[in-house]
Amino acid sequence: MDNSQAYRKLAKVLDTLPNGFPATETGVEIEILKKIFTPAEADLFCDLRLTFETPEQVSERTGRPIDDLAEQLETMWRKGHLFGVDFGEVKVFKMMPWAFGIYEFQVKSMDKELAKLCEKYYPVFGKEFFKHKPHLMQVIPIEKEIENTQATLPYEQVSTIIENGQSFAVNECICKKERGLTENPCDKPLEVCMGIAPVPGVFEGDHPWGGRVISKDKAYKILKEAEEAGLVHLTSNVQGGQFYICNCCGCCCGVLRSVNELGFSEGVNSHFYAEIDKNSCSACGICADERCQVNAIEEDDGTYRIIEDKCIGCGLCISTCQEEAIILKRKEENSCVIPPVDENEWFKNRAETRGVDYSIHE
Numbered sequence: 001m002d003n004s005q006a007y008r009k010l011a012k013v014l015d016t017l018p019n020g021f022p023a024t025e026t027g028v029e030i031e032i033l034k035k036i037f038t039p040a041e042a043d044l045f046c047d048l049r050l051t052f053e054t055p056e057q058v059s060e061r062t063g064r065p066i067d068d069l070a071e072q073l074e075t076m077w078r079k080g081h082l083f084g085v086d087f088g089e090v091k092v093f094k095m096m097p098w099a100f101g102i103y104e105f106q107v108k109s110m111d112k113e114l115a116k117l118c119e120k121y122y123p124v125f126g127k128e129f130f131k132h133k134p135h136l137m138q139v140i141p142i143e144k145e146i147e148n149t150q151a152t153l154p155y156e157q158v159s160t161i162i163e164n165g166q167s168f169a170v171n172e173c174i175c176k177k178e179r180g181l182t183e184n185p186c187d188k189p190l191e192v193c194m195g196i197a198p199v200p201g202v203f204e205g206d207h208p209w210g211g212r213v214i215s216k217d218k219a220y221k222i223l224k225e226a227e228e229a230g231l232v233h234l235t236s237n238v239q240g241g242q243f244y245i246c247n248c249c250g251c252c253c254g255v256l257r258s259v260n261e262l263g264f265s266e267g268v269n270s271h272f273y274a275e276i277d278k279n280s281c282s283a284c285g286i287c288a289d290e291r292c293q294v295n296a297i298e299e300d301d302g303t304y305r306i307i308e309d310k311c312i313g314c315g316l317c318i319s320t321c322q323e324e325a326i327i328l329k330r331k332e333e334n335s336c337v338i339p340p341v342d343e344n345e346w347f348k349n350r351a352e353t354r355g356v357d358y359s360i361h362e
Contacts (some may be wrong), residue, residue: 003039010042017050017358018350019097020138022128024121032117034066041076045095049361050347052085052092072338078208080105085202089157090236095361099129099254100136100236100244107174108210115181122254125263130258130267132353134346138256138269138339140233140245145328155270155339156238158223164242165196168219169203171211175252180285184251188229194219223247230291232256233313237269237339238346252291259294265310271336272313272328278303280325287317287326 007030014021023029033042047062073093077084081102096102106114129308140158154160162168165224173193195202195209196219203213214222223233226247234246234255250256258267263296265282274296276287281303286302288297296310297317304327318326330336340346351358 005152006039006042007033007037008178009046010037013046013361014098015031016356017095017097017100017355017361018134018347019099020125020129020354020356021098022124025299026120028117028118028121029125030123031113033154035111035114035117036079036102041072041073041081044076047079048082048093048095050094050358051362052094054090054092054224058093059093076138078206080107080109080208083124084208088258089234098123105209107172107177107254110174110177110181112181118178119182124256126254126262126264127138127260130246130255130262130264132350133351134337134340135237135267135269135351136236137246138237139271139312139314140235141272141313141328142319145315147327148329150328153271156243158233160247161196161235161242161245164198164217165216165219166200167195167197167202167204168214169195169207169209169211169217170194170219170222171209173246173248173252174247175254179252186249188249189225189247190230192226192229194245194247196243196245197272198323225357227316227319230293232293232316234268236343236346238343239339239341241342248293250295253293256293259310259312268312269337269339270312270314270331271280271312272314272315272330274315274317274326275329276304276306277325277327278305280323282323282325284322286320291316291320296309296312 010033011021011029021029056066056260059066070181076082077093082093084091131298143158146152170191171193176190179186192256195211197285202323203211231247231249234248235244248256250260255268258264283303294310294312298305298307313328315328318328338347
């Protein structure tokens with residue numbers, strides 16, 4: 001197999017996965033893969049699965065010689081090509097989709113060249129990616145802004161995700177880093193994306209994702225600082241097993257940009273919406289001008305109103321309203337989309353809506 005065939009095969013495999021990796025007329029997606037993978041790495045990736053395997057299992061299943069396979073897999077893990085877990089005596093590996101996956105794990109290696117390629121790819125990728133369901137991410141509202149009278153489910157509570165974790169790390173936001181390298185810098189905090197694991201010690205040492213190990217208390221502090229900076233809490237759109245919390249702005253985040261730039265008013269799953277009491281609103285404009293990340297608040301006859309079908313229910317507008325004129329309300333039951341139970345169900349549901357068969361990689 002020549003080099004170009006290896007990258008075309010990899011692109012096809014990534015597009016066969018439920019998340020997708022659409023082809024472009026320019027071939028920029030192939031240029032991205034060439035920047036990240038060697039031909040040999042691209043070829044090996046195509047033989048892997050979305051379920052964890054040891055090097056020995058990969059060797060037995062694929063017929064690849066075991067010699068050097070463990071080292072090759074670990075190298076690819078360290079480069080952000082694969083997801084791996086080190087259990088001490090045993091290491092296991094699995095393939096990752098482009099997003100959420102390989103792209104986010106390039107935070108350490110993101111440079112100007114890769115940033116420009118990713119930015120060029122975004123309109124094509126985004127238009128294909130966000131038209132399919134289930135959503136990639138869901139909004140977790142600012143917890144203190146949910147009224148006590150409104151019962152919340154565990155996956156709607158940022159505290160549940162934190163309390164289920166035993167390891168925590170924080171890293172630079174890959175989206176903000178990419179935008180900064182393409183001369184679209186953001187003035188909001190950069191080190192705000194959190195990784196969370198259900199077992200201790202996951203992020204110790206030279207973890208492939210990088211970042212800085214933090215305590216649970218520090219995780220809560222970062223969330224509070226993100227709220228104060230006007231950043232939206234996003235996590236994976238599943239009921240359990242979340243392993244990250246992104247804190248996102250509308251100018252950099254790929255998900256929120258799908259709302260603002262690509263016209264996907266439902267680019268993210270949300271369970272709440274805000275409502276402004278016109279009689280209490282002083283028309284200061286802070287909610288619209290400084291807090292809302294998806295342009296869902298507009299002037300209306302000397303006051304402000306929420307554009308309900310654009311509101312993502314993050315609660316950022318409520319936390320700075322001096323008149324206490326805004327409340328967060330749960331969507332009607334027929335408007336709420338219950339997330340898949342876990343990642344495996346998400347993959348299956350997504351594959352059905354895209355019409356792809358990824359069974360060879362399960």
